[in-house]
Amino acid sequence: MKLIIGNKAYSSWSMRGWLAAKQSGLSFEEITVPLYNDDWESRKIESDLIPSSGKVPILWDDENVIWDSMAILEYLSDKVGRDRFWPKDDAARGMARSLCAEMHSGFMGLRRNCPMNVRKKFAGFQISEEARNDAIRILQLWAETRSRFGRSGPYLFGTFSAADIFYAPIVTRFVTYGFTLPGFAQSYVDTMMEHAWMVQWYEEASEEKWIIDHFEDVGQN
Structure with missing residues (x-):
């Protein structure tokens, strides 16, 4: 398998696809394409990216091609068994799917106001009302x-699951923009930040040399 992702510093959907691939336990080749650099317009129409119109992440499994992080997670769960990604209990699994679907389609205020940048911490950042309302909703869900x-473990559904994968970039935003969180949420954020895959992602993001000014300047007020 081959997983194509964007810059680890900035690409939240790539993080989800990458974590899903790691959770599958399957071996995969990882290819990072620098988003929005001088070569991006030509790179995004090359044969390996054209099926998704240049969107990342995109997964190739021999001749099978899957794009969109939710589709990638579902494809991988079909390959390795759904219990690796989703809670076994019907009620828990239903809620986990709802959390992931709401994350997939919503929280646009938080995304716009607080774009992902795992290499930064912005002191005194002014959170918009729309982003704050999104954060409140997320904390209610958590x-x-x-x-x-x-209760069986430190993650949203006890053990690490699809829900943690989909909310991982939110965890990074809460850290980057200095959100003040209630105790239970801060404990969850700390747990996620200590996960070996999150540590690996941050380390590799810190080594990237690509800069996207838009995401670097967002904290300037």
């Missing part, structure tokens, strides 16, 4: 999930 289904 609180309910942890209360109902998270």
Whole structure:
């Protein structure tokens, strides 16, 4: 398998696809393409990216091609068994799917106001009301999930699952933009940040030489 991702410093959807590939336990070749650099317009129409119109992540499994992080996660869960990604309990699995779907389609205020940048921490950043409301909704979801289904371990549904994969970039945003979190949420953020795959992602992002000014200047007020 071959997984094509964007810059680890900035690409939240790439993080989700990459974590899903890691969670599958399958071996894969990782290819990073620098987004929006001088070569991007020509690179995104090359044969390995054209099926997704240049969007990342995109997974190639021999001749099978899958793009969009949710589709990649579902494809991989079909290959290795859904219990590797989703809770076994029906009620927990239903909530996990709902959390992932809401993340996949929503929280645009938080995304716009606080783009992912794992190499930065912005002090005194002014969070927009729309982004703050999104964060409150996310914390409500985390609180309910942890209360109902998270007692067997430190992750949203106890053990590491699709829900943690989909909310991992939110964890990075809470760190980057200095959100003040309630205790249970801060504990979850700390747990996620200590996960070996998150540590690896951060280390490799720190070694990237590509800069996207838009994401570097967002904290300037």
